[in-house]
Amino acid sequence: MKDLDKLSDLVVAVEPPPFLINRIEANIARRKNTTMPTARAWSIGLLLLSVLVMDYAVLSSKWHGSNQSAETTLIEIPDHQLYHE
Amino acid sequence: MNLQELYKKHGSAVYRLALHYVQNSEDAQExxxxxxxxxxxxxxxxxxxxxxxxxxxRIAINKSLDFLRHRKRKKRFASVFSIFTQNQEAIDIPHFDHPGILLESQEEMKIIFDAINQLPEQQKTALILMKLENLSQQEAAEIMKISTKAVESLISRAKQKLKELLAKENK
Structure with a gap:
């Protein structure tokens, strides 16, 4: 069995294949191209979401408002208060 | 520093390190x-x-370990899948293809790497950095973000475990 402290003696220096750098650069370029539309999609998505939230807020406040007015109109005044004076 | 310069300076070290982890040139390129x-x-x-x-x-070590974890998960899934489908070809075991190993040492190093692959991640990393990459204890400690004492302890445990595994292999 080999001496475990001398494992590096069994390994020689190797270089990555020369085409690898081109593949890395192509990969980065592809990512750059896909990142821009992704960012744009995110901003459009956020804009739509904020519009939806605002719509919801407006609608819900209207609903609350109409509900409140309904409640006020439907309040029943007890007879003893109505005729009491 | 731009990408070309970084690659020129560190490309070989990264490729070599990845090769020690995965022992397959295509995977190391990826x-x-x-x-x-x-x-x-x-x-x-x-x-x-x-x-x-x-x-x-550090990035190279993390990417290599992620790659191995992913491969392990895939292998586990494939072996479960093969039970139901009776498809033994589903288990894809990459062959030993380490261009940095001399031809005459290939067989012996394959056995050693099989044992190294069974070590826990930290022990494997310490061993690769110090015994295959020839880095100093200080350099390994800085890369692994641990103390030099901890590196020493990892190396000693790794060597002990490797001796046991290789002795079992020789029986």
Whole structure:
């Protein structure tokens, strides 16, 4: 069995294949191209979401408002208060 | 420093490190590619607290370990899948293809690497950095973000475990 402290003696220096750098650069370029539309999609998505939230807020406040007015109109005044004076 | 310069300076070290982890040149190329894409994308996160080579080594180790974890999960899934489908070809075991190993040592090193692959991740990393990459204890400690004492302990446990595994193999 080999001496475990001398494992590096069994390994020689190797270089990555020369085409690898081109593949890395192509990969980065592809990512750059896909990142821009992704960012744009995110901003459009956020804009739509904020519009939806605002719509919801407006609608819900209207609903609350109409509900409140309904409640006020439907309040029943007890007879003893109505005729009491 | 631009990508070309970084690659020229650290490309070989990253490729070699990945090769020690996966022992397959195609897989090592894929990892090297992932490392430099990550380096390029996170260059702004590099605060210069460590040397750039230390930072790149860390990324290379993380990418290699991620790759192996992913492969392990895939293998586990494939073996479960093969029980139901009776398809033994589903289990894809990459062959030993380490271009840095001399032809006459291939068989012996394959056995040693099989044993190294059974070590826990930290022990494997310490062993690769110090015994295959010939880095100093201090350099390994900086890359692994642990103390030199901890590296020493990892190496001693790794060697002990390797001796046991190789002795079992020789029986």
């Amino acid at each position: 990892i090297t590619q992932d490392v430099f894409v990550a380096v390029f994308e996170h260059m702004s996160d590099f605060r210069g607290e460590a040397q750039i080579s230390t930072w790149i080594h």
